[in-house]
Amino acid sequence: MYLVLLLIFFLKISINIGFPTSESLLNDTNSYSLDFNSEYKTGGFDFNGDGKQDFIISDFQTKKQYVFFGDLSRYGGKRPLKASMIDGINGFSIAITKRDLQNYPLSGDINNDGYDEIIIRVKNGQLKIIYGNAGPFKNDFSNFDGIEGFIIDYTNTLETEYAAYQVLCDHNGDGIKDLIFNTEDEVFVLYGLDNGKKFPTNSGKFDINFVSNGTYGHIMNQRRSINFGCGDLNNDNIDDLVILSNVIGKVIFGLKIYPTKYNPVLNGTNGFTMDIKANDFKYILQSGFGDFNGDGLQDMAVANQDSNSIYMIYGKKGRIWESHFDISSGNSSEVVKWVRDVSSPQEICKSMYVGDINGDGISDLSCNVNSPGYTWGVYGTTIKLPSVYDLNIKTSPLFGDCRGFIILNTKVIWSTWIDFNNDGILDVIVYFLNGINYILFGQKTIMSASLNIIDTSIAYKSNGEYLFLESNFNPTSSACNVQFIIFKVLDSIDVLDQLSFSSSSNISSDVVSISNSELQVFNTNRDPNFLQSLSNILYKTKRNSTIVTISITYLNIINDTIKIFTANPSINTTSWLPFRAPSYFIDHLKNETDFNLEQNHVTSGMGLRGFTAPQLTADNCYLPKLNMTTPIHATEKVWIESSQTYSNRFNKSFGKYISDEVDFYSLFTRSDSDGSFNFVGSTEYGLKIIDNYGYGKEGEFSNYNWCMVMRLWYCANTTERNGISFVGTNYEMSAFMDNQLVMDSIDRSNFKRNADFNISKDPNSNPHKLDIFICQKGAVTLGPGRSQFFILKIFGLNKNICEYPEDDIIKNCVPTPTTTTTATSPITATSTTSTATTGTATTATATTSTTTTGSAKTSTATTSTPTTSTATTATTTTTGTQPTVTTTATGIQPLITATTTSPSTHVQQNNTVNNDCICVRGQICLPNSHICVNEYDVYQGESCFQLSCALGYDCIEKSNQIYKCVKQYSCITCADITCKSPHRCILVQSTSQKCKYQPTCSN
Template identity: 90%
Template structure:
């Protein structure tokens, strides 16, 4: 049966970059042979303190153990390595008995002198410790006199499975390794010493009573323990202890100070239990620690007692664990179960190693499968794994280049990992079925691949068929071949959608259709030209009204998006969309001397000043603009979208308004048409905007200024909804819910009107209205006529939000009495009527534009558009773990997730309510509103703030109402806040 299984397995794999897969593929460039015929060896330590890794191996012919000093260059290229090379310079031998040869020595520095000790396990219940040192070395070490080495008698009887295991780690957090070993009744923790001190001995023997009485450590009354592991799972910089036995397993968190006898009842704060027993094989490594998912936290891998599964338990920073950890919870953010063949699990791991094998900074895992005689490894990844990870399927790293490896015909319980050629990458020593040991050289694995898509927006095709990669990409890859590619339609399910792929004649591919809108294409023969064949991907649809987004992904290496316009745009030849005039925003401070506003140029071309930096959006605020560098009239500076202009809000560059501006008393209102008049007469002059940001505080002659104001607009049912504007030497832009509704530049007074075609449904109100006005110079219409502007906002009477009449518009978010559940399309019809105008331009991008007695400045084709409103921009900060935020006063939120998820405040990652994910990698996870998951370094993904979206920080709910988030139609800010009913 074993032979059949191995044959099937061999046929399914190919040669993996990193290690040769069998002894027949080894040569002088990828391996080094050893003339030793035993599996018992240990590596990865530095006994002589030269900064290079050494290994120790047993020899049953000479009945010695041999320590080989690294690196490989000291042996002059002689092959194979032999015991005759050991001469006290290249290493030394240790005289021992045949019974003592059958163990894996333990190595590490337990007296903090920079030299690793060698700890030999003796079957008579002893530990023999040799102190590391710089030499000179005797070729045949045998002196355990307390100076060069010492002995610990830890068992009164012959070694049994319950008194045979030892581990090294810093269990008391002093920065020094401790030696932990067991008897049948107790666990002993011998604290490491500092500054190279020697342990006290009598005739070379250390008395374990020094541990049991608290002088040099502490004990735990844990009977019949079998296997230990050590690592910092709770990431508090103190190593934790894994204890496995015939019963329930346990993890005991490390402490700084222990009582002499420490027997904690594990309650989640001091450790936890788990349903994993010990494997009876002696000396195996049943657990290991490392950062496997690249989140900067230590994780723990532990093999199940039957060797048929591994449980990867993700570490977290501090916090409280469950007193009993459920390894089969199915919560993939806490634990992942690794198997080979879910339907019929095979042996997967007898003994493991966890460490950075491929040199990418993320820990990897390797296991020996003793019964089937092979060794495998999977490289760590920031990719989120499923709760059950099957290593027997096509997407498994074991069947792909550079994501893992398999070495066949190995005859070992434990592999030996050591950087013996001193290149910074771990090598592995394997004992093969032919009776020979080989050092297999490790390699850095670099996976680089890109589709290099030329155009990610695909134009409408009337037949509904789109070969969106054909002649539209220039794929590249290096080092390792891409194993598979996943295509997926992201915009909901449409039964008429179809993704298909036809293999090319010269590149073999295997296609798995997951659904009609998702498929995977596999690189069957590891062809380096596999990516080029993807031009054959075809998307068919009968959609006629949407933009379809298709994702193209491979692990966290390829992550592209294609947008397909499945609807034909409508063109209307009866109206014009004028060419956008340049926008110059200028500082309004009177005492500025380093800018010049030239009055002789018409149409706004003479506006000169200073460019505004990109700033953060803020509410309740009328800022001045911060100008830093000159603008010249020949330059074109555009305000193309709400994202550009909203960045000009910042309370550090103007007067911060903590309360709402009282529009009713500050400005005039008209009851007849329900409007507010901003600067409705020359009596007000330009005093609305002054050197301090707003109000009537400034001088009348403060003539060069800009106003930036954000209002909240609620529709009315009987009067006009919209705005009108007239002025001299001005530039004016207005946006409703981020849609441009008015945009013009004029030297002389010309009235522009924009009427809002917005929903009268209270659930779709209020709307955000942003207005920008700049004016230059004291230019008059004629003798005795001063410069002025009039901004009128309609919609005061009978507003549907049931606000008091003077609250119809506010510069802070109003308090609604209904729950917002959606938004409706916003359109605006803009008209312009010139009174004494000579040159005027006007645009409206969300409606139909008409003009009277105007001269247009552009030649673009006429277009009529109807835009769906986008939700308001947001700025927020929070540590609240829910989308339900209790509001008494304004709450600052910057960590908002959808209902049912909590937001991790340090990383802005959204996880399920009952997940305890404490990492900082967001790959395949959601980010908080306004944040996007982006690669910040090599395969490390972080949530990065991208958008400004309104959250509960921007509204105040009056008790007993609270702030809740409801879904919107925006692709960036998918939720908007409102107050509960």
């Protein structure tokens, strides 16, 4: 099998591989310091709607909270960021009491205007909301008048640990975030407003009864709730609410519509309970949501009350949950318990963050630890984890190798995640034990990986087993090792299909079979040679009728497809590569006698044949207008150079045009080494052009200033290379596939050009028009031992060519001649347009026949057909019994395919009409497939995808991309009427939408 060279696109992504591990490693390139001695901050929101992420931080010296607008460029490189930089342009401040500085602001868009609001909880039982807007901004904000902001009085008692939490999410599924907050006995859900509306207020205060009475939300009786979380765990596109108390944990599934008071009994359909209690430390995030295992579903991470374990509960869709979810079930497909040191569990997570930190499309998890004080993170993974997983810093594969990070000497309160330098990678603001806040920039690297598949079309194998990557790829990767790879059959699934993988002895892999048509292979030990082991992937099938496409993917980095031909290709084509028109050499010299053309006979190898057709002239030999853009039919780089100097390309102002038709019986030779057909211009063999203008003076190497035009039908090769290459010196050469430029070289010396055709390898596809133009530009001196002027290689079509032994170049191209001889009385024979096919293979049309008196002598044919028709060309008539007459396919006419198996009927213009195979005039009907083709077109296969069907037949997709002509109804034909002699039945066009023709008798 000859391989097709493809362009390989290396997909690269920027990922965050970590952060500086301690403050001693910080510098101006990897961090930015803040002049604030405070743990209390929030980030990742866009208050002013400029598309940049902002953050807010408390300052105990000025007793204010400061909003810093992103990104860093607005601060002119000044370090550190200080409160004095806030001037209404770079941000603004919010006056607040000292005791309220120890609260964490919340931010999100609750009125759907595209600007995030800032929500601040204060200790007297109030929530203060500032509406996001584009500015201009005052330096200090304090106006809660209902227009710029408003206040919610939600409790009559001082804040306790049971009335201190709020969260934002879309709990009613309307696409707008809702504000959820608590009192000691109740949970309030305030629905977000649409289109930038303002909440109704009285002197800037929102009446909490609007929630209690159902006007703007609903309430739930949830006594002593401490900690909230929000996300879509059941994956129904409505956020669910997590409520943790000092008694039990609850997950309440979101609904579209709620009663005013909603107190569900959790039964698995509306939510569930779990044995996780709230941490008494109220300033933490104890839960988070995201797709941590890369299955497209949201999962929930929740830390236990003692902070010594994290439970990763995997999301489900369309399934009922248990009314009480057993977090200790040991079922790793539902929940995984993460610990630090299984034998002696230590604190692992005091406050968490879940989000895509490294930018790979999978959610990650980060936690702050109180003792000894550090921040860690692990990146989401599709590796199947055990039910209890040890996150030991030294041994866990989730740390290191671009899969996690640790920042030492940080304080316990949660870190703030924000892309503050606006580079597309998340940064983190951490508070170190030395009392300084730093923005640590996410460290980018370019991760790339490619399988470099050599041949994406895999040939048919009779045993149905395909190791489609074995010796067929050269995988590479950089930066971080590939974690996993997914193989999936994209077409209709056959129950007997099977994808499997055998792990090599030296590379450890974990295989998960999603189904018989989808397989995931995991790089368990982060082996850098993991991709090489994929040569063991095996596809087994019992199919024998289609093409199977298998996708190979890894995140957004690797995205390849392989096509496997599971049907044995049956190639029905001609015995030679036909020419659509005769090939000519055209000389530019003034004297017609100056030009000779010699053709040396090739005595071995393979050959091509041409046929006679109307002669081309100089006027219709012009090059098509050059398309200077990359054509759609080329898979490799196309060399398209300056078109300024076409001095020898059919320039009418330069002398006369002397043309000489070329006989291509033997000019092409077959190369067994690379499967190509070679057309050689040489003084020794192939084509020899002698220009008498210089002959005898400068030698025969001074043959120049001629052009050649070749117009061929090109049929796709099903398993090997499709394309052309050209090698020559001082030549101009262009090739067009279906009128699209696929290769071109102008004004070059000593060049070699290749073009691979990205065309369908379906053996039933239509042929393509291939036009090749070669011009010799001037005297060429090849030097000693070099006699070849040029070599043109055409790849493919090896299934279409027959082999010629010795000098007999026709012997094996057509079936052995058959002779029918009889000693009976003289016969009557007619010469008609008759046809011959074998199966679906096309042959040429016979236009004449020879008859004699006494014994019938006929030339070759592949099919014998009784004939009762009248003569249309030449007739020899005698009397006597009529035997079978066999006609000859000469192989020198444009190829036609049409076979009749019953007596034929003639209509006007000598159209042959099969009663069940009727086409428009000028077209021939193929009776086996009932497809109509033009008289001088080449047709292969039996697909009607781009062709019309005969009368009474419609083109229908019978199976996957296989189109057949199917009879829809019957119409009256000549078989249904009788005409009196000398009249005969003819078919005339009908106005009926059902039947295109109707029979009648001739005048």
